[in-house]
Amino acid sequence: MRFTATVRRSRLAHRHLLAPGFRARGTEEVAEALVGLHATDASTVALxxxxxxxxxxxxxxxxxxxxxxxxxxxHCMRRTLFAVPTALAPVFHFSTAQTVAARERASLLKRLTAENPQWDADWLAAAEQAALDALVRLGESGAEEIAAEVPVLRETVTLARGKPYEAKQRVGGWVLRLLAMDGRVRRGRPQGGWTSGRFRYYAAPELPALVPAEARAELVRRWLASYGPGTTDDVKWWTGWTVAHVREGLAAVGAVAVELDEGSGWVLPGDYGAGGYVSEARVPGTPDAPRPRRPREDATEPYAALLPGLDPTTMGWKHRDWYLDPVHRPLLFDTNGNGGPTVWWNGEIIGGWACRADGEIVWRQLADRGREAAAAVDAEAARLRTWLGEGRFVPSFPTPLARELTR
Incomplete structure (x- = not known):
């Protein structure tokens, strides 16, 4: 079976909750539908x-x-910070985060011992335990409060020694980051407004154990249900796994091969339509994916959407030509592949947008889709401006177009 770009775009209206008739009632539904929200940029979650x-x-x-x-x-896929359904934390942890944390630990130990040979694995373990004990005593706290209780966290490492930009950095931030990757602490409320990237921490309850291979299969199943069809490369890029683990996961869920413009792709068994899809198979102990809700009458009408930088829909695939003209990629993505704020029309990126210092939402059309599309985007920009009120935000990874729009 072959999936055209048009068919793939039509699936986004329902599966990514982009058309008004398919919008969700709560933030949990959004996180479930998209298999997590990118959270590296704090404002992305809310937007x-x-x-x-x-x-x-x-x-x-x-x-x-x-x-x-x-x-x-x-932290899970590609060491990236995501906001995920709490009930699925074991799936993300044992499929992905556990491996990421092991690599992070090895990297941190290399850096610590280079600074001080006595700062070895035992030293790091003691620092981690001291930080955890402090969190239990204090309750949800910021990094400075924890470091005040644990002097070892105030030790510093010299970065770029001998360079003009040499600087010192406290060990505490790295220790808390590692504890978070290990799933032993979690980020709580931000230390500031909704755009702040500095968080308080709290001790996390122990996660129920899952077999890593089963957790990977569950994550593949959910990705295909939301993002499929996709290629092996798409799954590998999104998860950050090895090709072997990706193929193992695809086989475990019985993924069916289909043809895409960019080559061979995969869908879940029986998932050939444009509407929502929920597979019955799942890992024991993990919740079912939410059942599709009955859409309103206007669910399939043309729609516009303004999505923030690093939005899951923008970042969901390695191969993006079916929803983004390659000519426009340099304007909408930075040199590291981070997507900026994008304007969508019926499952296709047609432009970019930005929030100016005075709160005005401005956008630029890169692909002309007629007056109806332009009017719909203008209406969405006005709706977002009203919702933001006095709120302002600046993307952490500004793209060339975002910079131009805010000059």
């Missing part, structure tokens, strides 16, 4: 949720992240 909620409020995002804790921030 990705906003674009997909029927009645978006910052309060609902805060509730899910900080009050109910039904969505949590954790």
């Amino acid at each position: 990705s949720a906003y674009a997909r909620l029927t009645q978006p409020t910052m309060a609902d995002v805060d509730r899910a992240l900080y009050e109910d804790r039904t969505v949590l921030r954790m």
Whole structure:
């Protein structure tokens, strides 16, 4: 079977909650549908949720992240920080984060022992335990508060020694990051507003164990249900796994080969339509994916969407030509491949946008899709401006077009 670009774009309306008729009721639904929200840039979580909620409020995002804790921030795919459904934390941890944490530990130990040979694995383990003990005593706390309780966290490492930009950095930040990657602490409320990247931490409950191979199969299943069809390269890029693990996961879920413009791809068995899809197979002990809701009458009408930088839909595939003209890539992605704020029309990127210092939402059309599309984008820009109110944000990874729009 062959999937055209048009068919693949049509699936985004439902599966990525982009059309108004398919928008979600709560932030948890958004995180479930997209298999996690990129959280490296703190503002992305709120803006990705906003674009997909029927009645978006910052309060609902805060509730899910900080009050109910039904969505949590954790390092997983490609060492990237994601906001994921809390119930799926074991799937992300044992499929991906565990391996990432092991690499991070080895890298940190190399850096520490280069600074001081006595700062070995035992020293690091003691520092981690001291930080954990302090968190248990203090409750949710910021890095400075924890370091005040644990003097060893105030030790420093010299970066770029001998260079004009030589600097010293405290060990504490690295220790807390490693504990977070290990799943032993979690990020709580930000130390600042909704765009702040500095967080408080709290001791995390132990995760129920999963067999890594089964956890990888579950993550592949969920990715295909939301992002499929996709190629082996797409899955490898998104997860950061080895090719062997990707192929193992695809085989475990019985992925079916299909033809795409860029070559061979995969879908879940029976998943050939444009609507939502939920596979029955899953790892024991993990929750079912949410059942598709009945859309409103206007669910399949043309739609526009303004998605933030690093949005999961923009970043979901390695091969992007089916929803992004390659000519426009240099304007919308930085040199490291980080996507900036994008304008979408019916499952295709047609431009980029930005928030100016005065709160104005400005956008530029890169692909002309007619008056209806332009009017719909203008309406979405006005809706976002109203929702932001006094709020402002600047992408952590500004792209060439974003820079131009905010000059």
